[in-house]
Amino acid sequence: MTNRLRAAVIGAGYWGPNLARNFAASEQWELAAVCDLDEARAAKVARAAGGADVETSVDTLLARDDVDAVAIATPARTHHPLVMAALRAGKHVVVEKPIADSAEAAREMVAEAAAGGLVLMTDHTFCYTPAVLKIRELVESGELGEILYVDSVRINLGLVQPDVDVFWDLAPHDLSILDFILPGGLRPASVAAHGADPLGAGKACVGHLYLPLPGGAVAHVNVNWLSPTKIRSFTVGGSKKTLVWDDLNPQQRLSVYDRGVDLRTQAADSLERKQATVSYRLGDTWSPALKEQEALGAMVGELATAIHEDRAPVTDGAAGLRVLSILEAASRSLEVGGDACVVEHEPELVGGVA
Template sequence: MNQRLRAAVVGAGYWGPNLARNLHASPDWELATICDLDPARAQRVADRLGGVSITQDLDQVLADPSIDAVAIATPARTHHPIVLAALRAGKHVMVEKPLADDRNNGLEMVREAQQRGLVLMADHTYCYTPAVLKIRELIQEGMLGDILFVDSVRINLGLIQPDVDVFWDLAPHDLSILDFVLPGGLDAATVAAHGADPLRTGKSCVGYLNLPLAGGAMAHINVNWLSPTKIRQMVIGGTRRTLVWDDLNPQQRLSVYDRGVDLALQSKGSADSTASNVSYRLGDTWAPALQETEALGSVVTELADSIREGREARTSGTSGLRVLSVLEAASASLRCSGAPSPIAATEITEPTLAGATA
């Protein structure tokens, strides 16, 4: 169980070098090779890591029996064929967000992995940050009570992507976080999306998502490529406390407020049985201590642990599929001028994988 696993990184563009660096540094992994169609780009990444081998030939990577897993960091439109080829070659797979370019492709990838007893992990990196792990812990402990609302803002200046709109570029982060921290995951039946393209780029550069959640809660997500200021903030309100996550404030990323609205229902014999007495609770504010660690290091550790233990990763392919289903429904809503669009149900069980790799 202590033997290091061997991994290949496919794609040496924006995210691939980060994956390669963390795999190379991990005690769980040996970075076997970096695969990219541009050998000069792959070589630059390899040189920074002390001379890892490179190749342009994906088939060569997949034919190598010593490689246990493939980490894919290529454009979303290429995920489906590369992931399927890797799974059919018997490799465990980690793929960056979004899982695929449409839900049907993602569904085929998830089913292929399950049929072969292989790990398919979505690289939802934010879910492995100390802040998000703490948020999940606090919600599971009941610290916030029942969730009433989520308000998330992810705005900055650029980069305008050539192949996807702002929803597909930025919203997967927030959607994957909600799926990770909320009880029952990303449990929404519909989504309403409103987008704007003031620069006439042919795609939404500013967008808003509204998701009615189970239990009557509401999630609102604001994404924007055009803001001169960068904000990454999420507010999660509950019946007991409200949590604020400010990802750009390293001194105090999390704040928990014992403040809110309390409703005391009047007696059933009153003239209006639905009437309530409203009171406002003004309590203490505290900041949980967080250990600063690189999230991607935890991602590659989780990949190794899920392979060795023969289980689904915490951010499994099914989690990625739930996020993908919301994105696809959001695109349908945009085409209907913001009308709520149904989110396809993700009716896939997550069985224990067959066997573990030493």
């Protein structure tokens, strides 16, 4: 790939400066412009990224013929109109999570991208961290064996968000990682959500998600705004080995344990309880080497490669829609007291180029 692409960032608030910096630093991109209603804020981001044009009008930006792709870093409620306008202007799009504020809106965005032969990418940043890329590699290679369970803990003393509960604030990270590492993506038939509001904030501040996976496996996601300690752990239990990711341990983020339980059936009778023997494996523990790289740098590189190769990126619009569908089902579960609610998945939905 010799032709550099040109990108523009819409939104110069919290996440936009990070996107602008990584586009400017990439050998595959040039940062063409930064767009924000606040001209001074956009100019500050543009200067920090090495210089780029400053725009205050999205319409003016999208009318430019020297912009190949736009990165949208604005509130979720604005994603649908901005993404649709960009796609209709013939621009490839990467949009920060969540992809939209409703599955219906995300569905329209994915369909528009496919109809126009354009790349629509969800910025599931954690999926491009060295640790998660290695987890995906180990799962795909069969190193862990058949996946039996996944336990994810994302707790801290955090800000109570004014517009979303703890599930919509924190769980998208864990759900996007699950979707990224599991073969075929995360497609649970249902989800059960249990939440609590001990502060009286009017929304769940502590919660758990229960997601049954194919083959009898299960995933649990624990999220919490009220914990005095910060924990970021992700455990993938396999029939051969178990992997633990501790994101707060820079010396040993990943550990692979050759330890587990083997259940061997001795006899099976439909009228009698199965008799089985249990044996325990107590093998070695090792830590895979991880390539140090910034996740956003890998993300903008994947966007460029997907555009050049005319294919969907690994975290495409369909991935964003799968995560959003689970969040909506979780909200329905909360409304009915934690009962499992069906997750409405799209059949064979493609979230990138047609």
